[in-house]
Amino acid sequence: MKPLKLLALFVIPMGIIIAAVPPDRVKHFRLTADELLQEAGAGVQFISPDVVADMLVQKDPSLRLIDVRTPEEFEAYSMPGAINVPLSNLLADEYTDILNQDAYMNVLYSNGSVYANQAWMIARQLGYENNYVLEGGLNYWFGNILSAQAPSQTSPNEEFALYDFRKSAAAALGGGGVVATEGSATAVKAAKPAVTSKAKKKPAGGC
Amino acid sequence: MGPLAPYEIISENTNFLLAFFIGIAFGWVLESSGFSSSRKLAGIFYGYDTVVLKVFFTGAITAMLGLLFMSLFGWVDLDLIYVNPTYLTSAILGGVIMGAGFIMGGFCPGTSFCGAAIGKIDAMVFIGGLFIGVYGFAFTYGWWEKLFFAKYLGEPKVSETLGMSDGLFGLFLIVAAIGMFVVAEWAEKKFPREEY
Numbered sequence: 031m032k033p034l035k036l037l038a039l040f041v042i043p044m045g046i047i048i049a050a051v052p053p054d055r056v057k058h059f060r061l062t063a064d065e066l067l068q069e070a071g072a073g074v075q076f077i078s079p080d081v082v083a084d085m086l087v088q089k090d091p092s093l094r095l096i097d098v099r100t101p102e103e104f105e106a107y108s109m110p111g112a113i114n115v116p117l118s119n120l121l122a123d124e125y126t127d128i129l130n131q132d133a134y135m136n137v138l139y140s141n142g143s144v145y146a147n148q149a150w151m152i153a154r155q156l157g158y159e160n161n162y163v164l165e166g167g168l169n170y171w172f173g174n175i176l177s178a179q180a181p182s183q184t185s186p187n188e189e190f191a192l193y194d195f196r197k198s199a200a201a202a203l204g205g206g207g208v209v210a211t212e213g214s215a216t217a218v219k220a221a222k223p224a225v226t227s228k229a230k231k232k233p234a235g236g237c
Numbered sequence: 238m239g240p241l242a243p244y245e246i247i248s249e250n251t252n253f254l255l256a257f258f259i260g261i262a263f264g265w266v267l268e269s270s271g272f273s274s275s276r277k278l279a280g281i282f283y284g285y286d287t288v289v290l291k292v293f294f295t296g297a298i299t300a301m302l303g304l305l306f307m308s309l310f311g312w313v314d315l316d317l318i319y320v321n322p323t324y325l326t327s328a329i330l331g332g333v334i335m336g337a338g339f340i341m342g343g344f345c346p347g348t349s350f351c352g353a354a355i356g357k358i359d360a361m362v363f364i365g366g367l368f369i370g371v372y373g374f375a376f377t378y379g380w381w382e383k384l385f386f387a388k389y390l391g392e393p394k395v396s397e398t399l400g401m402s403d404g405l406f407g408l409f410l411i412v413a414a415i416g417m418f419v420v421a422e423w424a425e426k427k428f429p430r431e432e433y
Contacts, residue, residue: 044411045302045411046408048302051309
């Protein structure tokens with residue numbers, strides 16, 4: 031038989047087989063268990079609530095908050111601009127495009143960080159990128175951002191800067207912590223005169 | 238299991254050693270197909286000898302089917318296979334220059350080394366010309382830099398651009414290649430040459 035006919039007889043059926051195979055089987059995008067363990071151990075998925083607060087205040091369009099709690103909890107309270115993707119329904123078709131994309135930075139949050147972490151692990155194992163977990167969840171958000179605690183007088187300057195930032199972010203975002211911050215603001219102001227009067231006393235005593 | 242080097246199943250040195258042996262095998266296959274003869278190589282442009290078309294397309298189809306089937310069996314992760322980035326202007330210009338050189342010289346870079354290895358003087362001169370071109374480009378790089386990097390398209394695959402699966406495009410390519418081989422055999426009958 032002519033070589034060309036032999037080649038065609040062999041190669042064309044192989045081509046038909048490979049064309050008929052559905053494309054999903056031909057591509058891999060799942061992480062191995064090793065890789066997932068490394069990423070989860072390094073904690074690369076966490077994003078600091080201060081960063082999220084800053085992005086919200088700046089109205090950064092690339093941020094997308096995703097609430098993984100139940101719809102009832104979502105109705106009760108949600109972060110500004112958040113959408114609800116319940117953890118129990120995470121793998122539904124309607125949410126695939128939300129989780130598997132590269133336009134937005136998805137920040138998953140729940141009350142603590144257990145459910146958000148679970149959602150992140152599932153999404154990451156499927157190979158989805160650009161998903162992050164809000165460190166500390168809503169509990170930390172409420173306790174430390176929206177109602178930021180004033181640092182003690184002996185704290186370094188950076189803590190005061192962080193506290194000022196959180197105060198202003200809370201005022202811009204939640205409004206829930208405004209009362210608490212006003213009280214602590216007056217407490218800070220009241221503390222300052224005491225410091226200066228002490229300073230005035232010293233030279234008088236020395237001389 | 239995937240591609241061996243990115244998964245570090247073999248070390249970089251083993252990678253180079255394997256490349257060395259593959260290179261020897263490549264040269265051997267080229268020489269035994271008669272690719273050291275510049276007349277045989279240039280025959281594709283005149284029609285009397287189309288072995289170049291057949292050998293290279295058969296190689297391409299074998300590699301493509303091999304990769305697709307290995308990906309199907311889970312032995313290779315296709316996303317880790319290196320694909321040359323597409324710079325459209327450079328590709329077209331480079332193709333024109335290389336084609337012109339091929340017709341004039343009767344060799345392409347790989348086969349010129351094959352010919353030089355068996356002692357052909359015209360292959361050695363071709364290699365000399367190759368180095369003149371390479372050094373000339375390097376010393377005048379400033380003139381060409383913008384052109385060199387123009388029209389970067391990423392690494393598009395034809396199957397992605399046409400919106401079909403890899404396997405379906407593979408089938409089209411195989412059918413197209415067989416069609417080209419049939420045309421090539423007709424051309425060899427139509428433009429025969431007694432000796433070359």
